[in-house]
Amino acid sequence: MKVGNIQSVFAVFSYRAGKINVIVTDGLEKKNFTIPIKKNASEEDALMAWAARFQKRQKMKIIAAGVLNFPNEKRTATRLWLEGDIVGILPESKWKNDATFLRNVFSRFKKSGLSRVRIGDDRKVHPEFLVRLKDYFSYFPREKHNLLKDVIGMHEKAGLRVNFINSTSNGGGVALMRHSMIRFFKEAGVQAGWYVMDANQEVFTVTKKKFHNILQGVAQPDLALNANDKKIYEKWIRHSKKRLASVFANSDVIVIDDPQPSGLIPHIRKRYPNVKIIYRSHIQIDSSLIKERKQQETTWRYLWKNIRDADIFVSHPIPSFVPAGVPKKKVVFMPATTDPLDGLNKKLADEHKKYYWQMFNDCLAESNQSPLAKTRPYIIQVSRFDPSKGIPDVIESYRLLREKCAKKKIPQRRIPQLVIAGNGSADDPEGVSVYESIMNILAMDNYRHLATDVKVAQLPHYDQLLNTMLSDAAIVLQLSHKEGFEVKVTEAAFKGRPVIAYRTGGIPLQIKNNKTGFLIPSHGTTEVAEKMFTLLEDAKLAAKISKRARKEVQLEYFTPYNAAKWLYLSLFLTKKVRRNGFTANEGLKKYFKIK
Numbered sequence: 001m002k003v004g005n006i007q008s009v010f011a012v013f014s015y016r017a018g019k020i021n022v023i024v025t026d027g028l029e030k031k032n033f034t035i036p037i038k039k040n041a042s043e044e045d046a047l048m049a050w051a052a053r054f055q056k057r058q059k060m061k062i063i064a065a066g067v068l069n070f071p072n073e074k075r076t077a078t079r080l081w082l083e084g085d086i087v088g089i090l091p092e093s094k095w096k097n098d099a100t101f102l103r104n105v106f107s108r109f110k111k112s113g114l115s116r117v118r119i120g121d122d123r124k125v126h127p128e129f130l131v132r133l134k135d136y137f138s139y140f141p142r143e144k145h146n147l148l149k150d151v152i153g154m155h156e157k158a159g160l161r162v163n164f165i166n167s168t169s170n171g172g173g174v175a176l177m178r179h180s181m182i183r184f185f186k187e188a189g190v191q192a193g194w195y196v197m198d199a200n201q202e203v204f205t206v207t208k209k210k211f212h213n214i215l216q217g218v219a220q221p222d223l224a225l226n227a228n229d230k231k232i233y234e235k236w237i238r239h240s241k242k243r244l245a246s247v248f249a250n251s252d253v254i255v256i257d258d259p260q261p262s263g264l265i266p267h268i269r270k271r272y273p274n275v276k277i278i279y280r281s282h283i284q285i286d287s288s289l290i291k292e293r294k295q296q297e298t299t300w301r302y303l304w305k306n307i308r309d310a311d312i313f314v315s316h317p318i319p320s321f322v323p324a325g326v327p328k329k330k331v332v333f334m335p336a337t338t339d340p341l342d343g344l345n346k347k348l349a350d351e352h353k354k355y356y357w358q359m360f361n362d363c364l365a366e367s368n369q370s371p372l373a374k375t376r377p378y379i380i381q382v383s384r385f386d387p388s389k390g391i392p393d394v395i396e397s398y399r400l401l402r403e404k405c406a407k408k409k410i411p412q413r414r415i416p417q418l419v420i421a422g423n424g425s426a427d428d429p430e431g432v433s434v435y436e437s438i439m440n441i442l443a444m445d446n447y448r449h450l451a452t453d454v455k456v457a458q459l460p461h462y463d464q465l466l467n468t469m470l471s472d473a474a475i476v477l478q479l480s481h482k483e484g485f486e487v488k489v490t491e492a493a494f495k496g497r498p499v500i501a502y503r504t505g506g507i508p509l510q511i512k513n514n515k516t517g518f519l520i521p522s523h524g525t526t527e528v529a530e531k532m533f534t535l536l537e538d539a540k541l542a543a544k545i546s547k548r549a550r551k552e553v554q555l556e557y558f559t560p561y562n563a564a565k566w567l568y569l570s571l572f573l574t575k576k577v578r579r580n581g582f583t584a585n586e587g588l589k590k591y592f593k594i595k
Contacts, residue, residue, distance in 0.1 A: 001113045004358040008113040012066035012102045066101040078131045085352040117169040125194045127179045131341045133187040152188045155567040158576040163193045166257035180339035180559045203236045211259040214299045216482040217286040218388045237263035253570040262306045269309040276573040279310035284484045284505040287323045316485040316506045332585040336485040337562040343463025356468040377474035380419040385434035390479035400529035421457045490557045496550035516549040
C-alpha cells in the first residue's frame with residue numbers, strides 16, 4: 001500500500017553478535033540491511049535511530065516488525081510501538097530463520113496495511129501485543145498501583161477463567177475495549193479470553209434495526225420485531241451454541257456483550273449451572289419508552305426473557321438506562337473506557353502524524369473530495385455513521401457558525417473546516433445509507449455553498465488516523481441524540497481538545513459544563529454554533545478549557561481500572577472476596593472507592 005508517495009513495508013529486526021540484521025519487504029521484494037552498534041550504545045537505541053532515518057530517507061513506513069533475539073524483546077517491541085509507531089511482533093515459537101518470521105509478520109496484515117484480526121477456529125480473538133503491564137502503571141498515581149496489583153493477584157490465586165462473548169471483533173466501541181482489555185489481561189497473567197460469534201449480515205440487520213435502534217428510540221415508528229426476525233435470530237443462536245460449546249464448558253464467568261449474543265444466556269444457565277453470567281449493556285436503553293410504546297416494549301420483553309437469567313446486569317452509570325423490571329440487586333454501573341497506550345491515544349510524533357494526514361487526504365480523494373487544508377483550523381465529529389449520532393445537527397451547526405463568521409468578516413485563513421469521520425462496524429449495516437444521506441444533505445441549497453469545506457470520510461480502521469484527526473482539531477463535537485457513554489469524548493479530553501456535546505446519555509458525566517467543555521440541550525444547533533465561535537475567537541478560553549479537560553479525565557475511564565473491575569466482579573460472583581452483605585455494585589464502589 002502507498003500513502004501519498006510513502007510505501008508501506010514490513011520488517012524483521014534480529015539481534016546477533018553485536019549487530020542487528022534487518023530484512024524489509026513490501027510484499028514483492030526483500031532488502032537486507034545491517035545496523036552496527038557503537039561501543040557503549042544500546043541495541044534498542046541503535047534500532048530506533050536507524051528505523052527513523054531509514055523511513056525518512058527511503059520514503060517508507062514500517063507498519064510492523066518482528067523482534068528476535070533482543071535481550072528484552074517485550075521492551076524492544078514496546079519502544080517500537082510507543083516511539084516509532086511500529087507494531088512490534090514477538091516470536092511465538094522457535095523460528096527457523098529471519099525469513100520465516102518475516103512471512104509470519106507480513107501474513108498478519110492486509111494489503112491495505114491494516115492488521116488482520118486473528119481469530120482461531122474456536123472463534124477466540126488474539127489481539128497483538130503492544131505494551132507491557134508496567135507501561136500502564138505510569139499513567140496512574142502510585143497509591144493506585146497496589147489496588148490494581150492486589151485484585152490481579154487475587155484473581156490469579158483463585159484461578160478463575162473469565163470469557164467475553166460478542167458479535168464482532170472490529171468496529172465500534174465494544175471491540176475496541178475488548179482488544180485493549182484482553183491485551184492487559186494477557187500481560188497481567190489473567191486467564192481471560194474473548195470470543196466472537198460467526199458474522200451473519202441477515203442477523204445483524206435484525207439486531208441493529210430491531211434491537212439497538214428500537215431500544216435507543218431512533219427507529220422508524222412503523223418498525224417492529226416480528227416472528228420472522230425472531231426465527232432468523234434464533235437460528236443463529238442455535239448455531240452459536242454449538243460453535244462456542246467448549247467456551248461455556250471451560251468458564252467460571254462469562255460476559256455477554258450487548259443484545260446480539262443474549263440468546264445464549266438461557267442455554268448457558270441450563271447446561272452449565274455453575275457458570276456465572278454477566279450481561280453488559282453498552283447502549284442507551286430509553287427505559288421510559290419501554291413503558292410508553294409497544295415498539296420498545298415488544299423488543300425488550302423478547303430480550304429480557306434471555307437476559308433475566310444473568311447474575312449481573314452491567315449498565316453505563318445512568319440509572320435511566322436500566323429498564324424497570326431489572327432487579328436493583330443485579331445492577332452494576334460501569335463506564336465505557338478507552339486505552340491510554342493504544343493507537344487511538346498514544347502520543348504521536350509530528351513525523352508520524354504527517355503520514356496519517358496524507359492517509360486522510362487519500363481517503364478524501366477516493367470519494368472525489370478535496371484535501372483538508374492544514375493551514376486552516378477544523379472542527380470534527382468522530383462517530384459511526386448512525387441515525388443516533390446527530391450528524392445533520394453537526395452540519396446545521398456548522399452552517400450557522402459560517403454565517404457568524406461572515407457577519408464578523410473573519411478572514412479566510414481563520415474560517416474553520418468541518419470533518420465528519422468514523423469507522424464502520426461489521427455488525428452495523430446502516431453505515432452506507434447514513435453516509436449517503438449526509439452527502440444528500442450537503443447537496444441541498446442550504447448547504448451547497450459549504451460543501452467543499454465539509455469533509456465526510458468513512459475511514460479505515462487505523463486507530464492512529466483517528467488519533468491524529470482528534471489531536472489536531474480545534475474543537476471536537478459530539479451531537480448524539482442518543483448515547484451510551486461516548487469514549488470519543490474521553491479521548492478528546494485526554495488529548496486536551498475542547499468538546500461541545502449534547503446533554504444526552506452518559507455524556508454529562510464526562511464533561512463539566514463550562515469547565516472541561518460545553519453541554520448543550522439536544523437540537524440546540526444555534527447554541528452549538530455560538531460556543532464554537534467563542535472558542536475559535538477566544539484563545540485564552542480555549543486553552544483554559546483544554547488544560548482542564550486533560551487534567552480532569554477520570555482514571556476509571558481507562559483500560560486498567562476497567563479490567564480490574566471485571567476481575568473484582570468475577571471474584572464477587574464466585575465468592576472469592578468478602579461480600580459483607582453488599583450488592584455487586586456496592587462492593588465495586590467500596591473496593592475502588594468510587595464516589
